[in-house]
Amino acid sequence: MKTDSQLQQDVMAELRWEPAVHATQIGVEVEDGVVTLAGEVSSHVEKWNAERAAQRVNGIRGLAVELEVKLGALDKRTDVDIAQSARNILSWTGSLPEDAVKVLVEQGWLTLSGEVEWQFQREDAAESLRSLPGLTGVSNQIGIKPSPSATVVKAEIEATLRRSAAADAKAIGVEVHGTSVTLTGAVHSWAERDSATRSAWGSPGVRKVIDKMSLVY
Numbered sequence: 001m002k003t004d005s006q007l008q009q010d011v012m013a014e015l016r017w018e019p020a021v022h023a024t025q026i027g028v029e030v031e032d033g034v035v036t037l038a039g040e041v042s043s044h045v046e047k048w049n050a051e052r053a054a055q056r057v058n059g060i061r062g063l064a065v066e067l068e069v070k071l072g073a074l075d076k077r078t079d080v081d082i083a084q085s086a087r088n089i090l091s092w093t094g095s096l097p098e099d100a101v102k103v104l105v106e107q108g109w110l111t112l113s114g115e116v117e118w119q120f121q122r123e124d125a126a127e128s129l130r131s132l133p134g135l136t137g138v139s140n141q142i143g144i145k146p147s148p149s150a151t152v153v154k155a156e157i158e159a160t161l162r163r164s165a166a167a168d169a170k171a172i173g174v175e176v177h178g179t180s181v182t183l184t185g186a187v188h189s190w191a192e193r194d195s196a197t198r199s200a201w202g203s204p205g206v207r208k209v210i211d212k213m214s215l216v217y
Contacts, residue, residue, distance in 0.1 A: 001217055002059040004030040010057045011035055018053040021046055026067065028054075033061030040070045044135040055190050059217055069136040071108070077134030079105040086110060086129050095124045101142055108136035115143045119201035144179070144207045153203045157181065160199040172196050172213065179207035186216045 002010070008030045015023035026039040035054055041047045047067045054063055083105045090101050100121075101114040110129060116122055126140045154176045161172060173184040181200045187193045193213055200209045 002033075004033065007033065007035060007057065007059055010059070011037075011054050014053045014057050015050060018049055020049040021053060026050055033059065034064065035060050035062070036064040036066060038066045040068050042070065042072060043075070043131075043133075044069055044137055045131045047137075048130060058189055060190065061215060069108075071134065071136065075133055077108075079107070082108065082110065082132065082134050085132060089128050089132065090125060093124055093128045095121050097121075101125050108134055109139065110135055110137070111139040111141060113141045113143075115145055117145050118204060119144060119206065145205060151176075153181065153206065156203045157200050160202055161196060174200070179205055180210060181206050181208070182210040182212055184212045185214075187213050188216055190215075 008028050011028045011030070012023065015021050015026055015028070022041070025041065026037055029036045029038070035057075037050055037054060041050065047065065047069055050067060051063065051065050054060065083103050086103045086105070090096060090103070091098070097116065100116050101112055104111040104113070110132070112125055112129075116125075122140065122142045122144065125142055126138055129135070129138060154174050157174050157176075161174075171185045172187070173182075175182040175184070181203070183196055183200055187196060193211070193215065196213065197209055197211055200206060
């Protein structure tokens with residue numbers, strides 16, 4: 001098991017390795033395996049890349065992101081301009097039904113709402129807008145339409161987990177209540193945890209995934 005000092009050094013090294021991040025502007029603190037990123041970044045996408053870089057480090061038990069997006073004078077845009085650009089991009093995103101996603105922008109913060117059938121559509125909407133100039137943040141509140149029966153959903157998720165080389169299906173429990181899925185058990189890395197949650201989200205109609213899995217190293 002890594003010490004807090006080792007985790008701090010590893011996270012700092014991973015941030016330096018990530019070309020989309022200005023690592024010198026980001027402070028890293030670790031306490032009891034929980035990493036906190038603090039400082040300033042120049043865009044929302046840089047903040048997101050810093051978060052993803054930290055999650056790649058093995059041994060992290062939790063991550064708090066306290067990075068402030070501070071736009072340069074040339075990067076600032078009006079909320080109306082951002083909203084119009086966002087609507088255009090969503091209309092060009094082939095995986096999304098027409099007018100399924102609504103946008104709201106307030107002081108550069110973009111909130112997505114509406115309803116789609118699949119989690120990948122929900123993710124595509126946010127991903128397509130992540131690099132939009134002028135953003136200070138993105139809140140993805142897009143809902144997912146009702147699912148088939150709990151028995152069908154559970155069977156589909158368990159089958160997906162068995163097919164996944166990145167997750168140990170036998171170590172992960174799946175409970176379905178309505179449109180919510182709860183995952184329990186032990187995983188051995190962030191990648192395995194991510195694979196399990198993606199498997200759960202991949203079932204049609206799942207609207208909420210509750211991650212109660214524990215990281216065991």
